[in-house]
Amino acid sequence: MNAKKPRRPAIIEPETLEYLEGEEDPALSSESAHTSARILISAPRGEWSDPDPETKERLLNFLSTHGVDDLAELWSRSPAETLPGTLWRLLLIDEWMKRFPEGVARRFQQGLTSPNLSKFIDVEGAHTLDFSGWRKRLGTIMTGEFKEDFADFLEESQAILRVLAASEEIWMKEDPTNPLANEVTVRDDALLNTAQELFKSASLYREGLLN
Numbered sequence: 001m002n003a004k005k006p007r008r009p010a011i012i013e014p015e016t017l018e019y020l021e022g023e024e025d026p027a028l029s030s031e032s033a034h035t036s037a038r039i040l041i042s043a044p045r046g047e048w049s050d051p052d053p054e055t056k057e058r059l060l061n062f063l064s065t066h067g068v069d070d071l072a073e074l075w076s077r078s079p080a081e082t083l084p085g086t087l088w089r090l091l092l093i094d095e096w097m098k099r100f101p102e103g104v105a106r107r108f109q110q111g112l113t114s115p116n117l118s119k120f121i122d123v124e125g126a127h128t129l130d131f132s133g134w135r136k137r138l139g140t141i142m143t144g145e146f147k148e149d150f151a152d153f154l155e156e157s158q159a160i161l162r163v164l165a166a167s168e169e170i171w172m173k174e175d176p177t178n179p180l181a182n183e184v185t186v187r188d189d190a191l192l193n194t195a196q197e198l199f200k201s202a203s204l205y206r207e208g209l210l211n
Contacts, residue, residue, distance in 0.1 A: 033074040033084040034211065040141055041083060041150050044208050060144045068142055083210050086201040087141065089194055090157065094138050104164070105131065111166035120192070121162040134160055154202035158195035165191040 039059050063071065068091060075088035097104045108131050117123050134156055140146045146153075204210040 029074055029077065033078050034082070036071060037075065037084040037087050040087070040144055040146065042147075044151070044205055044210075056144060063142060080197040081200055081204060081210070083201075083205075086154070086198065086210065089197065090138060090141060093157075093161070093194075094142070097135060097138075107164050107167040108160070110168055111163035114166040114168055116168075117163070117166045120166040121159060125159065126163050129156070129159055129163065131160060131163075151202040151205045154198045154205065158198040158202075161191045161195040161198070165189070165195070 036059060039056050072088060072091055075084040075091065078085035078088065080086070080089070111117060111120075112126060117126060137146070137148065137153065138157070201210055
């Protein structure tokens with residue numbers, strides 16, 4: 001069955017950035033989520049236009065001034081198999097690592113030495129992963145400095161999550177007062193689900209279907 005090719009959306013206009021703050025209209029919120037995501041991630045094979053420098057600068061200035069909360073709220077409403085939904089998952093992982101850098105790094109090393117690692121990922125491939133380098137590159141997405149192939153990065157990200165899931169350490173408990181204790185971080189199987197979502201997004205991106 002042939003997948004329906006999504007329409008090519010217009011790049012976000014400067015005035016549309018106003019919707020990043022508390023926009024109530026679902027359609028406008030969805031448009032803002034998608035178009036803001038396209039400013040930060042280049043399109044495969046020109047599926048959408050690159051933003052003009054002024055528009056990109058306005059978004060980055062907004063993020064620098066207001067932080068990522070408003071944008072994250074918009075992205076969180078998007079399905080997993082969309083560009084903003086994918087970026088929301090990466091942002092959540094990034095925030096988790098910013099708050100608990102030593103704990104996550106320790107968890108990754110424990111995953112590499114776990115006797116159950118082979119249940120989560122090819123062991124030989126796992127030991128070629130550069131966690132530190134990947135971690136730094138993850139942080140460039142919200143600064144507009146991400147330049148590499150997004151599909152390759154998503155596949156690397158899902159592999160990292162699989163190693164983290166193999167850790168023997170006790171997982172974060174569900175806690176409504178902790179914004180990081182959510183579906184991505186509370187259980188090893190949740191990390192595996194997110195890994196699968198990122199893997200699917202990588203495939204869609206290569207096909208020009210991650211809209």
